[in-house]
Amino acid sequence: MRKLLIAANFKMYKTISEAKEYMNRFLPLVKNVSDVDIVLAGQAILLPLMVELADGSNVEISAQNIHWEDEGAYTGELSSKTAKSFGLTYTILGHSERREYFGETDETVNKRLKNALKNGLKTIFCIGETLSERESGKTFEKVEKQVKEGFKDIAVEDLKNISIAYEPIWAIGTGVTATPEQAQEVHEYIRKLLSTIYSKEIADSFRILYGGSVKPENAKELMEKADIDGALVGGASLDPEKFHKIVLH
Ligand code: PEP
Numbered sequence: 001m002r003k004l005l006i007a008a009n010f011k012m013y014k015t016i017s018e019a020k021e022y023m024n025r026f027l028p029l030v031k032n033v034s035d036v037d038i039v040l041a042g043q044a045i046l047l048p049l050m051v052e053l054a055d056g057s058n059v060e061i062s063a064q065n066i067h068w069e070d071e072g073a074y075t076g077e078l079s080s081k082t083a084k085s086f087g088l089t090y091t092i093l094g095h096s097e098r099r100e101y102f103g104e105t106d107e108t109v110n111k112r113l114k115n116a117l118k119n120g121l122k123t124i125f126c127i128g129e130t131l132s133e134r135e136s137g138k139t140f141e142k143v144e145k146q147v148k149e150g151f152k153d154i155a156v157e158d159l160k161n162i163s164i165a166y167e168p169i170w171a172i173g174t175g176v177t178a179t180p181e182q183a184q185e186v187h188e189y190i191r192k193l194l195s196t197i198y199s200k201e202i203a204d205s206f207r208i209l210y211g212g213s214v215k216p217e218n219a220k221e222l223m224e225k226a227d228i229d230g231a232l233v234g235g236a237s238l239d240p241e242k243f244h245k246i247v248l249h
Helices: 016-030 044-054 080-085 096-101 106-118 131-135 139-150 156-161 180-197 200-205 216-223 240-248
Strands: 004-009 036-041 059-063 090-093 122-127 162-166 208-211 230-233
Touching: 004 090, 004 208, 004 240, 016 044, 016 059, 016 240, 036 090, 044 059, 080 106, 090 106, 106 122, 106 139, 122 139, 131 139, 139 180, 156 162, 156 200, 162 180, 180 200, 180 208, 180 216, 216 230, 216 240, 230 240
Parallel strands: 004 036, 004 230, 036 059, 059 090, 090 122, 122 162, 162 208, 208 230
Antiparallel strands: none
């Protein structure tokens, strides 16, 4: 059985006081949840505070991106080695906003993935198609390319530290959610692909999350689907009570 993973992506939201207030309200709400892994991804500058506040709780803290080198002359980037030294356990990689606005490619995401795994960070690896790719029947082709190129030369023993987040770009921040059937169809495809590339055993234990306008009202029907193992949540995660409802769905 795959344990659900439900992750919040705060993107570039929250000041220090807002982050403190969030943690103070959210942590008590979920303190008895043991059947879901809960992760919060904040802006880089908030991460040490979030790690400190989450210490001893059942909530893990994630970066939203990390660089592919341990250190170096890369102004504005975040090192996974440094992140790990602060107690972070997760990073998101390949988010469509990184791919769209910051020139991230399958190749750079692959390099970042290798570095995250090397430094012991678990990864939420984002993939997904645009609306025009979906409308022209290219969804499977796109996600297959993103998985094959993104996972190039990743050691089989590291796969247990990766979850895929299938996030159709047309559903991110738009209020339009993929129907549970649309999401399930792609999740099933991704699982079969993992089975072909690796093995059925690896594919069966691999967590595949859905992301794209998940909210308390649609979380249950999405996560009831056979191949949906959790969610990556943007907008609706910014409110601790709403995100708590998604965790409990
Ligand atoms: C995301 O940023 O990963 C996301 C899914 O955002 P939203 O829930 O707002 O669509």
